[in-house]
Amino acid sequence: MYTSRSFAEKCFRFLLCSLFTFLYRIEVRGIENYKAAGDRVLIIANHTSFLDAMLIGAYLPEKLTFAINTVIARKWWIKPFLSLANVFTLDPTNPLGTRALIDLLKKDIKCMIFPEGRITVTGALMKIYEGSGMIADKSGAMVLPVRIDGAQYTPLSRLKGKVRVHWFPKITLTILPPQRFTIPEEAKGRRRRQVANAQLYDVMSQMIFESNDYKQTLFSSLLAARATHGGNHIIAEDVERVPFTYRKFITRSFVLGRIIARLYPNQKNMGILLPTMINTSVTFFALQAFDRVPVMLNFTTGAAQMVGACKTAGISTILTSRRFLEMGKLDAVAEGLRGSGITIACLEDLRAEMTVSDRILGIFATYAPRLAYVTTSKSTADDPAVVLFTSGSEGTPKGVVLSHSNIQANRFQLSSRINFGPSDKVFNCLPMFHSFRLTAGTLLPILSGIKTFYYPSPLHYRIVPELIYDTDSTILFGTDTFLAGYARFAHPYDLYSVRYIFSGAEKLKEETRKIYAEKFGIRIFEGYGITETSPTLTANTPMQNRTNTVGRFMPGITYKLEEVPGIQEGKKLIVKGPNIMLGYMLADNLGQIKPLEDGWYDTGDIVSIDEDGYISIKGRTKRFAKIGGEMISLLAVENAITELWPSQTHAVVAIPDSRKGEQIILLTQYISATREEIIAHFRSKKTSELSIPKAIIALKLIPLLGTGKIDYQKAKTIALEQIVSQAA
Secondary structure (H helix, E strand, O other), X not given: OOXXXXXXXXXXXXXXXXHHHHHHOOEEEOHHHHHHOOOOEEEXXXXXXXXXXXXXXXXXXXXXXXXXXXXXXXXXXXHHHHHOOEEEEEOOOOHHXXXXXXXXXXXXXXXXXXXXXXXXXXXXXXXXXXXXXXXXXXXXXXXXXXXXXXXXXXXXXXXXXXXXXXXXXXXXXXXXXXXXXXXXXXXXXXXXXXXXXXXXXXXXXXXXXXXXXXXXXXXXXXXXXXXXXXXXXXXXXXOOOOOEXXXXXXXXXXXXXXXXXXXXXXXXXXEEOOOOOHHHHHHHHHHHHOOXXXXXXXXXXXXXXXXXXXXXHOOOEEEEOHHHHHHOOOHHHHHHHHHOOOEEEEHHHHHXXXXXXXXXXXXXXXXXXXXXXXXXOOOOOOOEEEEEEOOOOOOOOOEEEEEHHHHHHHHHHHHOOOOOOOOOEEEEOOOOOOHHHHHHHHHHHHHOOOEEEEOOOXXXXXXXXXXXXXXXXXXXXXXXXXXXXXXXXXXXXXXXXXXXXXXXXXXXXXHHHHHXXXXXXXXXXXXXEOHHHXXXXXXXXXXXXXXXXXXXXXXXXXXXXXXOOOXXXXXXXXXXXXXXXXXXXXXXXXXXXXXXXXXXXXXXXXXXXXXXXXXXXXXXXXXXXXXXXXXXXXXHHHHHHHHHOOOOOEEEEXXXXXXOEEEXXXXXXXXXXXXXHHHHHHHHOOOOHHHOOOEEEEOOOOOEOOXXXXXXXXXXXXXXXXXXXXXX
């Protein structure tokens, strides 16, 4: 049931659509979803500008009933809109108004509401009002999401000064498939409202994600970002303190890419051995521009492991810097690589190879980058974009092949849940050979118009906080180990500008969380990801945050849980989604990609999920010890010992035991650690005595990987050597 338009209203709608289409090049997608929704429909949309209501009223085929705040309904600019729709004035402070709207929907009327209640001032989703979810639940209506994109760049938005404003940007309306809420019958009263609101938020964030075009190459997105934010928009700076604009960044990428393509014409996969600097990002996109696949090499592993990685990925040339090799004391590693037949190409030497034609291409690319890209690349979104190697903390590293759409999907998943924009500044000091640092710390900012400051080492605990202060950075990524180090040396005002800190790769200690809250007044948002998933699977966010969990699943992720024999608490997590890798490169199948079966990836992680969808990590299948027939989580043991001595770093490993199968060994930086204290603590927690470490090894430093994770392989080797030595 709907109200038809009069002839005068149809004429006004036609004129308005013609004007909007001419000015904003309006594109409407998914109109078939509108037709499939039926009669009793609650249409929801993100609220980006003062144009939103008129756009929906003009371009959706029927005359809708709009629920509008009583205050807004009195505004002068809403008057022209009244002929496009029926207006239902809704006072958010009056419960009777909400009930009246529910009754209206039950009459099979199509109603439209903005769940945020106000125009966004962040560019992302804002608070979702509970009343909107309750309306959908109580009325039994189908929920039809509509994404408005582009209107936020007009002068009629509230983002002036935060984004580059255009008078007439392209605007897209995307109508997503209709869906109905499914709320458990046992949820009553306040709890039911909360569940309905959470489902509405998920629908909204899923809408934001799905209506983004992640089926494009990374370099195409770089060019789109330049078009959106302007060629003179500054996006990068490092310790050299030379700012890079989009124009300069793209031009240098084309010039360097052409030199590489000319000197190494038949090489598809090429290694990158560089620190976290602007030149590393330029080199990455230089390869992208000319259909090459960057293979990010971990410079902390040594020559032997790097040679193995190069053979696995089919690499014959590594791009690096002579200055980096010297400062990083990697000359011996470079010689080892050369001795294995791998060419070491230094950027300093490549610059000397620049020709007149390279300079001409640079000028051409500066003013016509899209045309230049068409002539240099034939890559598609489903082609490999990068090869990364797993950390190797528990075994031999494997090559993980991520496509362009894998990485794009993951950055859009993040942006659908977290508010960031061109006014933010990312401080990136983590190595780019790690998936989280590459996607979240490098590619997401540069493709979203966010300025990034690059610093080559996360280990400079005194310098990093000072630079965060000096650069007015607003977003920081780190591991618990690195964040705890910064907290020890930082002045309370060093992080005054920081809005978000995201922690991953290892469990965030309560001590670290507490010191950031008390000393700096900042919440740390803990997340969880894997190299194979590009990497983010879950994250706590400002809107949805629960302590001692790693947050909720990103939009677009499907999962299933599998029982593991012997493990009582938690199940093994298996996931599927657009951010899941193309496959592995393995040492026994050099240069070839081994794809996943049916797109499902077995994470090997044991998790539990609460009723609100928050995930807790219980351990890895490889991080369990079988003692006396019982499965003991080494992560749980590690966490319990961290509770006992929170200011120190600990690693728990399992080694063979002739009597009980395996025994647990504790490696700790706490020199005074004793088994008696551990036994008393475990008994107070009523923890099984099988979980108590059999031996304690005190170390000055726990072995770490370059990513900041504990190197459990090396820790296990140390434990075996120590125990064998003691036995002898």
